[in-house]
Every structure is written in C-alpha cells, then in structure tokens.
Amino acid sequence: MGRVYTVFDKFSIICIFVGLALGLYLATHNSDSDLWMKAISFILAFSLVLTVAPAFSAILAAIRGDEKISIFEIVEAFLLNVAMTGVCTAFGLVFGSLIFGSIIPSNSVIFK
Template identity: 45%
Template sequence: MGLVYDVFDKYSILDIIIGFALGYYLAVYHDDPNLWIIATIVIVGIGAIISIMPIIASLRVKIRGEGEISVPELLEAFLLNVAMLAVSTSLGFVIGSIAIGNFIVDSLLIFF
C-alpha cells in the first residue's frame, strides 16, 4: 500500500461526513431545480480539494528524494473521493427525505 492510500485513508471520513450533510441539505431544499447541478459541482470540487492532501504528501516525498509520485494512485484516490461523496450524499438524501417526511415507506414496499 502506497503513501497515497495511507493519506487517503486518514481523510476519507471527511468524504462521508460532508456527503451526509450535503444529502440532508438536498432533502430539505429539494425544490430548487438548480440544486442538483450545484450538488454535482460541490461533489467534484470537494473530491478535488480532499485529493490535494495526498498530492501534497507525494510531493513532499518526491522533494526529499525518498520516492516517486504515482499518478495512477492519485487519480484513483480522486475517483474514490468522488465516489464516496456521491454514495454518502445519496444515502443522506434518502435518510433525510424519510426523516423530514418527503418520502413515506409504505409497508416496506418501495417499488410496488
């Protein structure tokens, strides 16, 4: 396991917390038609910001001469950040919708 994954593991809880908060916000203010576009931009933006931390760690190692920068690992960390944000956002949206009453589960049958 490389340095990128070690740094990514430390900050991955931020993805989950921010995703749940964004999902709950979307559940409360679901009437705005531009909100989904804003949510997509926020997810990609926060994923990029959180991906900066492994990049900085890789650059520090490269400057010290102790290792190399692994671009595939950095891209994978970015995609994992975006995926974790998107999944936790959708889960937060569903839980928030149930909590505030926008979505009512009828006999645990969602599709019928």
C-alpha cells in the same frame, strides 16, 4: 502502500460526513431546480480539494527521494473521494427524505 493512500485513509472519514450532510441538505431543500447541478459541482470540487493533500504529500516524498510520484494513485484517490462523497450523499438524501417526508414515491405514503 504509497504515501497517497496513507494520507487518503486519514481524510476519507471527512468525505462520509460531508456526503451525509449534503444529502440531508438536499432532502430538506429540494425545491430548487438547479440544486442537483450545484450538488454535483460541490462533490467534484470538494473531492478535488481533498485530493490535494495526498498529492502534495506524495510530491514532497518524491522531492525527498522516499518514493516516486504515481499519477495513477492520485487519480484513484480523486475518484474514490468522488465515489465516497456521492454515495454518502445518496444515502443522506434517501434517509433524509424518509425522515422529513419530502419525497413520496408513486403518489402514496411509503409505509401504510
């Protein structure tokens, strides 16, 4: 297991909490028409920021001569950050919509 994955595992729980919080925010503030683009931009920017730490640790390990830099591992860490944050955002949106009652599918109540 490379240095990128070791550091990535420690930061992955942050993606889950931020994704759930973003989903709950989307469930309560869903009247903004530009909110989805802001959410996607936030997910991409947040994932990029969380990918910097594993990439930086891999670069430092390569400078010290411990291991080689793998661009594939860094890109994979970024995509996994995007996926974890996005999926948790979707779960937060669904559960928040059910809790707050902000989305009513097919013009009826979900549970009758």
